[in-house]
Amino acid sequence: MEVSDITGWLSSNLPQVILIVGGLLAIAVAVSYAKDKDSGKYKALMVLGFIFGIFMALEAATNFGHWNTVTSVIIAVAAFTLIIRPFREVHFAVILGLFVMVVVYIWLGGLTEVSGIDISFLADNPVRIIVAFIIGGLCYAIFNFGEAIVKLFGKILNWWPLLFLLGCVCVVEGAMMFLGYGSIVDYINIQQIIC
Incomplete structure (x- = not known):
């Protein structure tokens, strides 16, 4: 697999990748905070989340009209949550x-x-x-x-149970997009039509 193939795949699946990576980071931050909020692991994950949150916010802002609105909003909320966490105090x-x-x-x-x-x-x-x-x-x-x-x-948004839930929503949204179901909202609408 060549580098151009990887970059092509990433650019065509960017929102899904952002959602899954950002969601996993949010989950990891929430779990490490719940275990030991003074640990180095938690602080490192928080810094990593801050950096990735900036990337998420930039991508959500530049691709707002091109991506599904619900996806863009979920990415923006997750980005805000990851960015603001180190600066709460x-x-x-x-x-x-x-x-x-x-x-x-x-x-x-x-x-x-x-x-x-x-x-x-x-x-x-x-x-x-x-x-x-x-x-x-x-x-x-x-x-x-x-x-x-x-x-x-x-x-x-940074209350650790809500952060964990937000991370799960991001991962589910990204996985559903990879599987071809579109957004969570699209899937819910399809289920309502079927029932």
Whole structure:
């Protein structure tokens, strides 16, 4: 078997392969977390899941119109779950708020006038610090709200029994596509017509 044959097979079966590999990774992460969440195996699987989750998200985004919608949604949810898992305890809102504060502080230092209006007072150090702090705080509030929403969904989807179930759904979806049944939804619709 040549490399071109393998790449051709992979490109024609990409969603199935992504589903099965991503599903097996989700199952492995859930099982290793349930056994010992402090183990090196769990942490390694989590990093591997993060990397593969990025690949899943990119493929789901670039092939959204070409793949079955249900398949794309399952891949996107699994990708989100694998990507967010290592970052469940990281507070990105603080980091982004501080970044905005520094950028605003630097930007204000070069201001002299806008549309003929003298605003050089904003470049003075005490005013500059206060304005940068206020804008950074407002951005922090907005980012914190967005972070809370993302973490809520991340915690729900990363609850290990649900992660295990999501992995099983991915594997079943990929296997059904390999067997020619289409998506799980297609199979359910066929069964309803038969019955």
